[in-house]
Amino acid sequence: MNLLLQQLLELQSLDQVALDTKKQIENVHLEIERIQTKASQLETQLTQKQQSMQRQEVQYHGNASQLQSLETTLTKQKTRQLSIKKMEEYQALENANTDLKRKIEDLENQMLADLDYLEAEKKAYTQWVVATQCDLEGLQLRGKQLLSEKQSLQITYAEQCTNVSHFETHLRGPFYEAYTVLRRCGKAFPIIVPIIKGHQCSGCHLSVSGDTVAKATQNAHPQCCENCGRLLFVAKEN
Ligand SMILES: [Zn+2]
Incomplete structure (x- = not known):
């Protein structure tokens, strides 16, 4: 992380x-x-x-x-x-x-x-x-x-x-900016959540696309869940 x-x-x-x-x-x-x-x-x-x-x-x-x-x-x-x-x-x-x-x-x-x-x-x-x-x-x-x-x-x-x-x-940075935008809009907490069990958003518990998972894994740009709009991240081991 x-x-x-x-x-x-x-x-x-x-x-x-x-x-x-x-x-x-x-x-x-x-x-x-x-x-x-x-x-x-x-x-x-x-x-x-x-x-x-x-x-x-x-x-x-x-x-x-x-x-x-x-x-x-x-x-x-x-x-x-x-x-x-x-x-x-x-x-x-x-x-x-x-x-x-x-x-x-x-x-x-x-x-x-x-x-x-x-x-x-x-x-x-x-x-x-x-x-x-x-x-x-x-x-x-x-x-x-x-x-x-x-x-x-x-x-x-x-x-x-x-x-x-x-x-x-x-x-600073795009992840922080994305977080503050969601916070300002009154998004339900937690705003930033890990992807779990391979493809699942741990905020709404629905599956996200493989493309989103791949991009989130690269961790270069903020990725949002297609279902609930929360900010996603991939928890790396250790
Ligand atoms: Zn979600």
Whole structure:
């Protein structure tokens, strides 16, 4: 194996390491995004439930004021009834009072049912809030850990990229050029692979032509696999 080929294979393994780190960073980033989405959904649910509880309480208090006002009206009408002399007028007011009493009774029943419901809701809500806040804290903690993991991976990645560029500073020639073109195009790693079992590209495991094998063996010009386009070389014994 000539020196340049050996250097290219070393470059490839340095690139591969950096690429793996980059992939890890992307995965961590996706996980952070997933956690942020989940946390923000929980926060929205917390707000919505809180608002719903508040609306129910406001409604209950509204009914309480309405009840008070109906009772005040009833008391006033009863007082007025005492001074009425005409039978017809008295009876009309009596009917109105009966009507009012029924309304008061309906409202009281409604409020009793509402109160039971509200208390059960409040109890469930309180338990839910505690559990949700606990989940939220867990997510926030995990998010922080992942963020620090991402930062440390980014530092490692930057170092690995520096290693790659230092290593290839003095590399020249058609094989190196062919390698960099494939790398720039985002060719799947490994980019440079040996021909194995006589005629097989070890990247895609398909056979390459005898002509390509012969040229690759001469090692004068870069040869690419006709199937996958990877750069081929023939591993010489020893
Ligand atoms: Zn191939």
